[in-house]
Amino acid sequence: MTSLLRFENVSLRRGGRLLFEAMNLELGPGEGLQVAGPNGSGKSSLIRLASGLLRAERGRVDRVAVALADDSLALDRELPLWRALSFWAGPVDEAMEALGIAQLEDVPVRLLSSGQAKRATLARVAASHAPLWLLDEPLNALDADGAERLASIISAHLAAGGAVLAASHQPLPGVWRRLELGR
Amino acid sequence: MTGSIIARDVRRGSTGTAWIPIAFFLLVVALMPFAIGPDARLLQRIAGGALWIAALTAALQPIERLVEPDRADGVLDQLLVHGIADETVAAAKIVAHWLTFGPLMLIAAVPGAALLAMDGVSLTRAEIALAIGTPGLAALAVAIAAVTAGLPRAGSLAGLLLLPLAVPLLIFGAAASSGTGPAALLLEASVSLLLTAGAPFVAGAAFRAART
Numbered sequence: 001m002t003s004l005l006r007f008e009n010v011s012l013r014r015g016g017r018l019l020f021e022a023m024n025l026e027l028g029p030g031e032g033l034q035v036a037g038p039n040g041s042g043k044s045s046l047i048r049l050a051s052g053l054l055r056a057e058r059g060r061v062d063r064v065a066v067a068l069a070d071d072s073l074a075l076d077r078e079l080p081l082w083r084a085l086s087f088w089a090g091p092v093d094e095a096m097e098a099l100g101i102a103q104l105e106d107v108p109v110r111l112l113s114s115g116q117a118k119r120a121t122l123a124r125v126a127a128s129h130a131p132l133w134l135l136d137e138p139l140n141a142l143d144a145d146g147a148e149r150l151a152s153i154i155s156a157h158l159a160a161g162g163a164v165l166a167a168s169h170q171p172l173p174g175v176w177r178r179l180e181l182g183r
Numbered sequence: 184m185t186g187s188i189i190a191r192d193v194r195r196g197s198t199g200t201a202w203i204p205i206a207f208f209l210l211v212v213a214l215m216p217f218a219i220g221p222d223a224r225l226l227q228r229i230a231g232g233a234l235w236i237a238a239l240t241a242a243l244q245p246i247e248r249l250v251e252p253d254r255a256d257g258v259l260d261q262l263l264v265h266g267i268a269d270e271t272v273a274a275a276k277i278v279a280h281w282l283t284f285g286p287l288m289l290i291a292a293v294p295g296a297a298l299l300a301m302d303g304v305s306l307t308r309a310e311i312a313l314a315i316g317t318p319g320l321a322a323l324a325v326a327i328a329a330v331t332a333g334l335p336r337a338g339s340l341a342g343l344l345l346l347p348l349a350v351p352l353l354i355f356g357a358a359a360s361s362g363t364g365p366a367a368l369l370l371e372a373s374v375s376l377l378l379t380a381g382a383p384f385v386a387g388a389a390f391r392a393a394r395t
Contacts, residue, residue, distance in 0.1 A: 052263065053260055053263060053264070053394050054395070065266065067264070068264045070260075071257075072256055072258075072261075073257065074256050074258045074260070075256075076191070076195070087191060088261065124261075
């Protein structure tokens, strides 16, 4: 089994504070890993490290192509949602349907509510063909319907041989391995 | 994807406030006769340099919207996650910025030249010098925008950084505009080339530094 994400003896320091040291982690096809822990324990930093946005102080991070959904919207606010999403990924209709935002395709991004914006960032991940999804607090701003839709795209992705690394302080729907930080 | 980054930046750069740098350029040029007096011979003598000072101040105008909105909104992060190197993104931004800035500047130089009583020959010389110098100016603007992105009072700081760094371009560009021979034009071209080639690496390093 080839791993989609592997941390080897990874240490990360931010702002002079050691967030974690000598961490080993492996994520294979079909696996979901939830990173949990109190605020400031380094969940988001771990996600950014896995996405290549941060570099480890020591150790090695190997990964395949990834898709990232975090707090930043990264969609052009003046464009209709469909066009803004299409900048990032090929056909986005199916993903918008799956997240329940298909009817918003002509709405300018700046008019979206925070829940709709969250669904849009998740739709970008769903429309990417990246085998590894990195989700930072994916449940933030989502309602019950949104959480259900998130659970179903995640299980479809895992069933197709993908992997998901999600950081969340609340329990995520579905079956997850758990990694506790800051203990 | 590089093509779509350029297309996106051109679209964003040419809507809304794209005319402000050009209006600024013409305004500065229009101030010259008021400050120096309407003596046509004197104006002609300083016209090349005056156009360049106007171009430099105009180049400062769009700096705050070149990089900072994309950094703050996570666009730079997403581009890197999508496998596009920071240097490539910076190069695409430079191309897009020149496309929304350079040609308009060349057009605005025509009424600008009229305000300074320039004749046809010196206008042609000034246009050639501007065409060669504006890519370097655009590259410098993107690099400075990247270095100052996210800092408080970034606009003023960018001015303090950009104007001194643009001095070599100003010296040779103004000299080439005033018709001191081909040497000035060649030196201007080499400065412009150096800035255009170096800026993507400076800006890329600044994108990375902003993430830590």
